[in-house]
Amino acid sequence: MKSLLACTVILGALAAQARIINVSDHGIAPGKDNTFALNRLLESIGNESGVTLNFPKGTYDFHQDNAAEVYRAVSNHDNGLKRIIFPLFDHKDITIEGNGSLFLMHGRVVPFTLERASGITLKNFSIDWEQSFHAELKCIERDIAKQSAVFECDETLYPNKIDNGMLMFDRMGQWDPIGANMVWDKDTHAPIYNTDRYAVQGWKPNKVSKPGKNKIKLEKCFKKEPPPVGSTLVVYGVHPTSRLCPAIHITNSKNVKIENVTVHDAGGMGLIVERTENIELDGMKVTSNSQRVVSTRADATHFIGCKGLIKVENCVFEHMLDDAINVHGAYVPVVEYLGNNQFLCNISHFQQWGLIFAEPGDRIALMDRSTVLPVSETTVTDIKILNEHRFVLTVAGVPEKLPEIMSVENLTWNPDLEFRNNIVRENRARSILVTTKGKVIIENNYLSSQMHGILIEGDNNKWYESGAVQDVMIRNNEFVNPGYARDNRYPLLASPLFTKDQRMGEGRYHRNITFENNTVRSFNGHLVEARSVDGLKILNNKLIYSDDYPKAEEGETIELEYCNNVEISGNSASGFDHPITIKTEDTENLTIGKNKGFTAKK
Known part of the structure; x- marks a missing residue:
């Protein structure tokens, strides 16, 4: 009581x-x-x-x-x-x-x-x-021979003008040129297949005019040919307004x-x-x-x-103009070792300036940028912010020998990810990007994007998005037509991104990735591409031919390079009239079981 x-x-x-x-x-x-x-x-x-x-x-x-x-x-x-x-x-x-x-x-x-x-x-x-940050122009006429097209564009929704021969759009008080752009399909409501073919090149088309109210005519400015009638040209400007x-x-x-x-x-x-x-x-x-x-x-x-x-x-x-989800940390390049356990660091990508990289008590890794592999772990004892670009990092200890070119990575701030029962479709770029050392579960999702379905990368040269994964489970998902950008795209790509000056190190970069019980409806026959992975399982997946897009045969179905401890078993392919192949290079401890419809290349 x-x-x-x-x-x-x-x-x-x-x-x-x-x-x-x-x-x-x-x-x-x-x-x-x-x-x-x-x-x-x-x-x-x-x-x-x-x-x-x-x-x-x-x-x-x-x-x-x-x-x-x-x-x-x-x-x-x-x-x-x-x-x-x-x-x-x-x-x-x-x-x-x-x-x-x-x-x-x-x-x-x-x-x-x-x-x-x-x-x-x-x-x-x-x-x-009320007013969007991009503009949409519907193609109502095109002349392939003359390389011209007429677009319908509601000037109330997307204010625009021609200024000194350049088509400009009002982005809430600032006038911007066309800038970045791509064409969307009226039937799929997604980026059109092989969309680069129809892109407008350059900020200033060779000739632009207004043949009538809410109409814009562009001439001789398309990469290959004008967009199909009924498609929508989406223009979204340039930095820093986009x-x-x-x-x-x-x-x-x-x-x-x-x-x-x-x-x-x-x-x-x-x-x-x-x-x-x-x-x-x-x-x-x-x-x-x-x-x-x-x-x-x-x-x-x-x-x-x-x-x-x-x-x-x-x-x-x-319908996004980029990915559905991206989970990552940051690689911050070291400009100079100052002695006394201090590093002068530079946040390199301009859209990461101002990032809080670490605080005292955080565990970090010192990285060799030539191989994108860690050489030592230590703890942050102090951080002094100089400006948005640079800071001085003081750590508890450093090894006797340091790499010639270095980065630092925060090990404390790495989340787990559970991505379940979601729908990703009709967007530019990828469905999922994930580079975290936490436990990752991606299951029971519908994924249909213009580029790779799932990208597990690690980038120490462009966006500086860390880091190497350690425990990723991808299961029971449905992938539909991944890669309709037309390029060589995969439901799963796991590989660090290297510059021409970077190379594979003595150890593998990613670890423990399982891709199992997924259904892939594909026009190109791609399944998995992986580099520098230790512990990769590709099990019991169904690869089914889709005729939603033109048939493509570029690339291997499964392509592995410099991997270790790999098992490929129980997968099946149906409906394809070209070879469904497994290609491996410099890969150790590989087990290939029964895979219906697959051929292993030597």
């Missing part, structure tokens, strides 16, 4: 602590700019925890004029002053309940920024912009949940998360709205330098 009474008292106390705020009581309502009122409400909450901001269902407008402005370094985006609609800084146990509402943005704003936040839940709302405004940016936080949130557009990524511990996505969607072909300018979701668990379930990611 006493125990029951005690529980009742505790539950009552918790209920008393929780507070539900109806935002309409604070002047926040559909049909007006709510930015100022929202910021005042968030300020009034202060450090109070256990608060739910309840938005009655409706369309809520947020303009940039009264938004809080803060200089922000945003990984894989362009740094600068950001105007933020929901600045959730240092908040704890706050829930934003949308009840199915649309949060409609106006101008260059970042809808949500979480900094040093804990226990935040975002749920049941959509994010969109990655300024992610929809949700989370840094230095923990225990975040995003539930039934839809992102229709963003001037960057749908979600970018940095140095955060434990985040769960359940029922999140990144998808275009009914007026557009394309959704976000870049990745649907992206995680850099996180730890704990990243859990992604029951989500739909489609």
Whole structure:
């Protein structure tokens, strides 16, 4: 009886602590700019925890004029002053309940920024912009012989003009040329097969004119030929205007949940998360709205330098101009060893400037950049930030001999990833990129992307995305037509990315990757390509011919180089009229069992 009474008292106390705020009581309502009122409400909450901001269902407008402005370094985006609609800084146990509402943005704003936040839940709302960050032009006429095409482009949705012979688009106050562009298929709602063939080359087409209202004519500017009639040319500009405004940016936080949130557009990524511990996505969607072909300018979701668990379930990611998910750390090149256990380090990629690489107590690896392999592990004792590009790193100890060219990698901040029951389709680039030393499970997903299905890389020369995986399970997924960019693409590619000056080291880079019980519907007969992997299992997968795209025969079905401890068994291939081959080079401890329809090359 006493125990029951005690529980009742505790539950009552918790209920008393929780507070539900109806935002309409604070002047926040559909049909007006709510930015100022929202910021005042968030300020009034202060450090109070256990608060739910309840938005009655409706369309809520947020303009940039009264938004809080803060200089922000945003990984894989362009740094600068950001105007933020929901600045959730240092908040704890706050829930934003949308009840199915649309949060409609106006101008260059970042809808949500979480900094040093804990226990935040975002749920049941959509994010969109009145004006998109890209422009869409529907091809209505083409003349292959004259290398010309006429496009329909709604100037209300996508303001544009011809200035000194150059087609320019208004990107919320700044005029940009065509820049990056690609063509999307009207039937598949995805990037068109062999899309590079129809790309507009250069910022300034040879000839551009306006033959009528909402019409644009381009001539002699296409890589091979004008796009097919009915297809959509998507143009998305140049740096630094093309990655300024992610929809949700989370840094230095923990225990975040995003539930039934839809992102229709963003001037960057749908979600970018940095140095955060434990985040769960359940029922999140990144998808275009009914007026557009394309959704976000870049990745649907992206995680850099996180730890704990990243859990992604029951989500739909489609129509993005980049990957569905990317989970990685960062390789930071060493400029100079200063002695006394100190290294001068340089964050090389301009879209990682300002990255928090490490803090005292973090375990790091010293890397040989010539082989991208670790030579020593140590602990950070101090870090001095010089500017966005450089910092001085002090560590507990260094080996007697250091490599000539070095990088450092953070070993403490490596998350586990669970990616289950999700749909990825109709997007540019890949479905999944993952390079984390944590435990990775990718299962029961539908994956259909323009490039590789799953890319396990490690990059010490371009994007500097670390690192080598140690435990990856990929099972029970359905891959549909991976690689319709037409290039040599695979459902799974596991290989470090080398420059011409880098080489394989004495050890393998990746470890313990299992690819099993997956179904691959393929027009090119590709399954797995792997380099420098120790412990690779390719088991019981079904490879089925698909005639959705033109037949392609380039490359091997399974291609291995410099791998060790490999088992290939129980796989089957059906419907192909070209050889389904297994090719290995410099690979040790290889077991090839029965694989129906496969031929091993010598």
